[in-house]
Amino acid sequence: MLSKTLLTRLFNIQYPIIQAPMSPLTTPELVANVSNAGGMGTIAAARMTGEQLRNEIHKIRTLTNKPFGVNVFIPPKDIEISSQAIESVRKQLKELVINKNLHNCNIDIASLPVKPNKDLFPEQIEVILNEKVSTLSFTFGYLPDNIINKCKQLNIRLIGTATTAKEAIFLKDIGCDAVCLQGSEAGGHRGSFLTSDIDTIEQSTIGLQSLLSQTTQFIDPTSYPLIAAGGIMDGYGLINALTSGASGVQMGTRFVTAHESAKLVPEAHRNLLLEAKNDVNKLYPTVLTRAYTGKPARGIRTAITDHFCPNENKNNVILPWQYQSQLVLPLCKFAAETKQTDFMQLWAGQNYARCENQSATAIIQQIIKEANDILQCKN
Ligand SMILES: Cc1cc2nc3c(=O)[nH]c(=O)nc-3n(C[C@H](O)[C@H](O)[C@H](O)COP(=O)(O)O)c2cc1C
Incomplete structure (x- = not known):
């Protein structure tokens, strides 16, 4: 015992x-x-x-x-970010929405506020x-x-x-x-x-x-x-x-x-974790990514993590912790509501297939x- x-x-x-x-x-x-x-x-x-x-x-x-x-x-310690960096991320996200087909997305990325968090x-x-x-x-x-x-x-x-x-x-x-x-x-x-x-x-x-x-x-x-x-x-x-x-x-x-x-985990996220259990083809890789929040975190690979992957796209700007999320998370929220997993934030540890x-x-x-x-x- x-x-x-x-x-x-x-x-x-x-x-x-x-x-x-x-x-x-x-x-x-x-x-x-x-x-x-x-x-x-x-x-x-x-x-x-x-x-x-x-x-x-x-x-x-x-x-x-x-x-x-x-x-x-x-x-975090106080961080200065340039308006140039903010505009770069806005531009990248606009392109990503079009290139990777986030359907019916009416979010005006240009007008999303980016400001220091309380x-x-x-x-x-x-x-x-x-x-x-x-x-x-x-x-x-x-x-x-x-x-x-x-x-x-x-x-x-x-x-x-x-x-x-x-x-x-x-x-x-x-x-x-x-x-x-x-x-x-x-x-x-x-x-x-x-x-x-x-x-x-x-x-x-x-x-x-x-x-x-x-x-x-x-x-x-x-x-x-x-x-x-x-x-x-x-x-x-x-x-x-x-x-x-x-x-x-x-x-x-x-x-x-x-x-x-x-009640807090989007259904599509939950289903992805559960479906991997009985189908190895649904066991998707997880990655360590700064794409969603500016701080490294592990989740299932998506179009968003691919785009902000530092090895692939060395020159893509990612905003620091507490700023990147102000532009990315509204897209993730919309994606969760419309079940478009490639744009969702799918936090998961490597061993998630045992959920x-x-x-x-x-x-x-x-x-x-x-x-x-x-x-x-x-x-
Ligand atoms: C969805 C999710 C959110 C998390 N949020 C926090 C958090 O708010 N604070 C924290 O200390 N750790 C957080 N963690 C990390 C956990 O404390 C822990 O290190 C991790 O879940 C252990 O790995 P596992 O997910 O494979 O069990 C989070 C993990 C997940 C999966």
Whole structure:
């Protein structure tokens, strides 16, 4: 039988499974049901205002009395962008819509506003501290000392996201209670933060197994909880991570097709993930791309990712994080409404073909049963 781990003890949960925060696809029902099933759900606060986050926390507290976490994006440093770069992306998108046939698209790309986003981080942190949530996880960087200290005073557990052993050591040293190691297989955005060199981030990504192995050379996994993320979809993935030094796993893609996610995940996205299960011809490649948001993230290859592929089109301009999305996402939203997948944003980890049409409770129960069967050599 699966035994307790450093992670289950730290978070006071039954099973070493964390539902990855998935902005903007995470519903309160998903968070609550994962926690009720013995794992730990996580709110993806990302672009929520303080008020939205507070409402979300309150809603989840009506659905569960078990621990759950809140995840935030560490804000970027101020970036200047030129109007020339904005116009270049507008031009590229206009051409793409015509050349790759985004049918019936009436979006006036020339008039889409591109402006700095409001920094929501301070109001999110205020709510997290006031509400004394049990866990705060973060990605794209690290929390400043004063916030770490306040969290420690309030007994709020901290999880940072690392994509290299060096980032993991950094996060442990600043006071994180656990570190989530994000392998290159992972769906969604890369949490890389110690380098801003895009070539390093895109070309030198480390697979989960190697990342665990490298990190445990420097951090003793028997005394510090490491959380494995990237491509973990079943009991084999869980056992593999546990036997490689992790104290638990953080799973995203598997929960994208959970019943509780259906109201936020476009149907065409959900179907693409589920159809790959029984038909290898529908198992499309995933790519690491900056096409949608300006920050590297993994999703299924589309006309948009092909166009903004740095290897193919070295000279194509991509706007930085928080700007590129202001021009691209309106097209993706229209494409999702009209089921034109080649223009959709289809976040998925490399192992997405193991998605199932199930509730969150069934997902957790199935993974735990598989893991226990493996331990008893039934499989
Ligand atoms: C749709 C989607 C959205 C994500 N959004 C976030 C997020 O808001 N914050 C975060 O820390 N990680 C986010 N991630 C990354 C996950 O935390 C995790 O690293 C990843 O899901 C693990 O790989 P897997 O998808 O193969 O399970 C997201 C992942 C996906 C698939």
